[in-house]
Amino acid sequence: MKSFHPLILLALTGSATQALAGGIQLYEVGQEGAGLANAGSAALASDPSVLMSNPAGIAALKGTQVSLNGQAVLGDLGFQRDSGNDFSGNEGGNPLPILPGSSFFISHAVNDRASIGFGLYGNFGLSVDYGDDWAGRYFTEKSTLLGISMQPTFAYKINDDLSFGIGPRLVYGYYNTEMAVDNNALLPVNPFKQDGQLKYKDTTTGVGLNLGLRYRMDARTTLGLAYTSKVKLDFEDSPQAKGIQNPLLQQALSGVQANNLELDMNIPQTLTLSVAHQLNDRWTLLGSANWQDWSDFGDIAVSLDTAGGTASGTVNRQYQDTWHLSFGAQNQLSPKLRWNMGVAYDSSAVKDQDRTVDNPMNETWRLATGLNYQLAPDMDVNLSYTLVWLGDMDVQQSKRSGETLSGTYPNSALHIIGGGVTWRF
Template sequence: MKNNMLKTAIAMATSLASVSVFASGFAINEQSVSGMGTGFAGRASAADDASTVFGNPAGMARLKREQMTGGVTVLNASTDISNVSSSPNGGSNDGDMVPLTGVPMGYYVKPINEQWSVGVGMYAPFGLVADYESGFAGRYFGSKSAVEVMTLQPTVSYAFNERISIGFGPTINRIAGELESSLSLNPMAPDGEVKVKGDDIALGFNVGVLAQLTDSTRVGLTYHSQVDYTLEGETEVDYGLLAMLGYSTHQQYDAALELTTPESVDFSVTHELNAQWTLHAGSTWTRWSRLQTIRVENSGVPGGLTGQFGEITEQQNWHDTWAHAIGASYKLNEQWVLRGGLTVDQAPTNNIDRSPRIPTGDRTIFSIGAGWTPTPELTIDAAYSYLQEEAVKVNNSAHGQRYSAEFENSANGFAIGATYRF
C-alpha cells in the first residue's frame, strides 16, 4: 500500500510550487527591483543596472561604469479557502500558510575595456516557504514546506560592436528542502508526523544576446538552462502504531529524489519612445513539462516495510507555460523615473493532480515602481506588485483520507534596492 509519507517525500520537488508568489510553478521572479517596477517586461533588453547579470548577461556591455546592485523583496501572500470537504471530518482552513518572506539579490559588474565586461550575481531563482496551521484539514496531503534554491553566477560579456553583444555565465546552484506532513494509519489513533530533508549542489548556465536594432529600439534573448539535482537526505517517521508491527516508533531512512528545474527562454523589446517615455514588452517560455513523474528512493528500510517505504512513483503531468508582460517607464526629470507594468502568467498544474501543496492557477500581476538618482553615483529603486490568481479546485484522496476545496491566492510584494557606481 502506498503511504502518505512517501507522497510527502515526493512532494519535496513540487512543494516549491505551493504558492510560489510572482512566477509560475516554483520559479521566483524577484531578481531585480528596477525590473519589478515594469512587471519584468524588459528583463532581457533593459540592462538598466547590474541585475542584468541575471536578466541578460549580454547587457553588461551597456554598463560603462563599474557598479554594484543589491536589494530585497518582501513577499506577503494570502489564500482564501472555501467549499471544503474532508475526511476525517474537521480541521481548520485558515489559508495563512505563507509567512512573510524576504528574497535577497546582489550583483557586481566591471567593464574591462570597450569589448569585455565581467560580473557576478547571487540570487534566488526558485523557492518557497509554506506552513499551514496546526490541525489543517488537508494536513495528510501536506502541512509544511520550506525549500530554497540559491545561485551564484560568475559572468562575462563581449561586445562585437556598439550594436550587438553576448554574455555567458555558469551557475552554481544549491537546493535545500524540508517538509512535514501528518500521517495516519488508523483513524482511531492520534496523527503521526513525517519529516523529509534533502539538499544538493548542481551546475547550469545562463547565456544571452542583446541587439540595438535602431537608435531607439533594442531586443534581448536570454536562455536559462535546466539544472539536474539529486537531493539526498533522510525521511523521518514518528508514529506509535509502528510499534505494533515490531518496529521503533521513530524510523529514519536515507532518501534520494531526482529533480530537474526547467530551462526557460526570455525575449523582450525595449523602445525609447522619446526623451521621457520608454516602453517594454516581453515573453517567457518555461519547460515545466519536464516535471511529469517523480520517484523517491528510500534505503535502509526494513523488509516488512519495503512495500510502503522503499520506492514510489507519482505522476505530476505539468505542462509548459508562457508569461507575457508589458511595461513603461517615464523620466520625470534627471533624478526621478516612474515605472509600471502588467503581467499575465500561466500555471503549469492541472485539475487532476493539483494538491494543497500546489494550489496555484493562472495569475495576473500589476506592478509600479520608481527610481531616484540623487547623485550620478547612486540610484535607489523601489517597487510594489499585486498578484491575483484565478480560483482553482483541489481534490485529493488516498488511504482513507480525502480533502477537496477551492483555493484563491493573492499576494503583495514590496522591494527596495540600490545601485552604486564607482
C-alpha cells in the first residue's frame, strides 16, 4: 500500500459501481531491508534487492549475488456499523486474507565499473474479500489488484564515490472484482430474494523506468537518490452480470455489458532520498524521505447506481500525493549477526471525508525489526516483521437514493512477516 496506501486497499465504488480504487504499495518484499521500515533504502547496498529501490546500488556489490525472498501480509481489519447505517447484512469479517508473495534478485559485477542485474518482485496491490452477505455488498464484495515487476538493471561507477543505475521495468497487472446488484432497485416492493452479481476481470502490462544515484560522501556516509516513473496499466474487458432478475436493471446493464470497460490506472511515480551513516563498528544510522504521486493514480470508474438505474462515466477518487519519512538503525551484534530496526510514517492518499469501504486507507505508522545471519561465508539468511498501523477509520458512503453505509474500521493494522536468503559467488 507505498506509501502504505502507500499496498493499497482496493475494490469498487458506488452502488454496484464499476470503479477502481487504490491499493497499497508495499516496501516489504522479504528482503533484509524490510526490517528497517524503508529507512536508508536508496543508500544501503547489502544485497541485489537494492535494485528495486535504487538501481545504482548493485554497482557496490562484488561478484555474483542471488537473493530469494518471501513474505506474507496478514490483515487485521474489520468494519463495524454505527447508528447511521441503512444497509442490512453482516459486517464482512476480516476482508484481508493472507496474501503471500515472493521475489528474486540477481546482480553480477561485469568489471570494476559496470554491473548488471535483474529483479522479479511484486510490491504493488492487495486483495480484499468481504463476502456476499455483508452490508456493503452493493459497493464491493471482493477485489484483487496485483502488479508484478520484471526489471533488468545496469549500474556504472563514474568514480570510486559516485554510481548511477537504470532499470527499465515491465509490470504485469491483474485485476479481478465482484459486487452485488440489488434486484429490488427501482421497485415499490421487494419480490426478489437474491442479489445479482457483476464481475470484471482482466490482465494487462505496462512499462516504466527506475533511475538512481548513489554517492559516498566519506568512508562512513552514503547518500542515495532514486526515482521511479509511473507505470500505466490499461484494463479493458466487458463486465459480466448474472442473476439479474429485475427487467429495469437488465436494460440498464445491457449497455454496460455490450461494450468493453476501460479502466486506466497509474502506478504512481516516486522520489526517494536516503542516507546511511556508520556511527562506529557496531552501529549504522539510516533515514529516508519519499514522495509518491497518488494524485495521478487515475480517475476511473463506470458507476451503475441501482437507485437511479443509470450508468455514469469516470469517478474521481480524490486521491492526493503522499509523503514518507523513516528512521532506522543496524546493530552488528557479532561478526555474523546483524539486528535491524526502523520506524516510519506515511501520510494518507485520501482525506477522511473521501474514504470509502472499497478504499479504507489512512495515514500509517510502521514499526519494523529483523535479523540477518551469516550462515556460511557465502550465504546470509534474514527474517523480518513489520507492523503497519492504520488506527481508526470512519466511513460514510451514500447512494443516490439517500441510503448510507456508515461505520468505522477500529484499530486497523497489517502484519508483514518476511524472510530470505542471499548467496554470493
